[in-house]
Amino acid sequence: GIQVEQSPPDLILQEGANSTLRCNFSDSVNNLQWFHQNPWGQLINLFYIPSGTKQNGRLSATTVATERYSLLYISSSQTTDSGVYFCAGGSQGNLIFGKGTKLSVKP
């Protein structure tokens, strides 16, 4: 099956800093999504992005499907950005999740 690798596993930032999270896939996917799990365990869908670039406020994501990777950019980070960021990919609705990047933003 598809393998999903995320890097880095942990990231500590000072408030206001920018960061890039990466997701690599072992095989082609036609469904790729980024999620944020907040400290209370709620999983929020950030982007559905099987290819191309999307932006939503301070967050943006780029997927290069031909090279099987996706990037999540966080600009001007805030303490509320803390939590775990997951990417997930697969075919149709059957998603394989990566292990996540744990982000801590310090005030």
Place this chain on the structure above:
Amino acid sequence: DVKVTQSSRYLVKRTGEKVFLECVQDMDHENMFWYRQDPGLGLRLIYFSYDVKMKEKGDIPEGYSVSREKKERFSLILESASTNQTSMYLCASSFEGTQHFGDGTRLSIL
């Protein structure tokens, strides 16, 4: 906004009990999913359903079954709960690929 509601936030059951976890979505989505999340293992798919009365096994279906009698409701059943099923359980529904999750049920089997 999509609303996916899981019946319990926390649940404690005993070994051998039959346990029902309920999930309801309000957006008429055809696809629904059950995952479990464990430290170090991430989210793993247990079962999913593409339509009423249809179900497909995910990566870890052993010890679980599901029921989808109505489009909006997807139930996860632990036939005979065991301690290794202590976990966080997350339900999701999707339309055109984008998955939306409930708040999760933290289940403890004693």
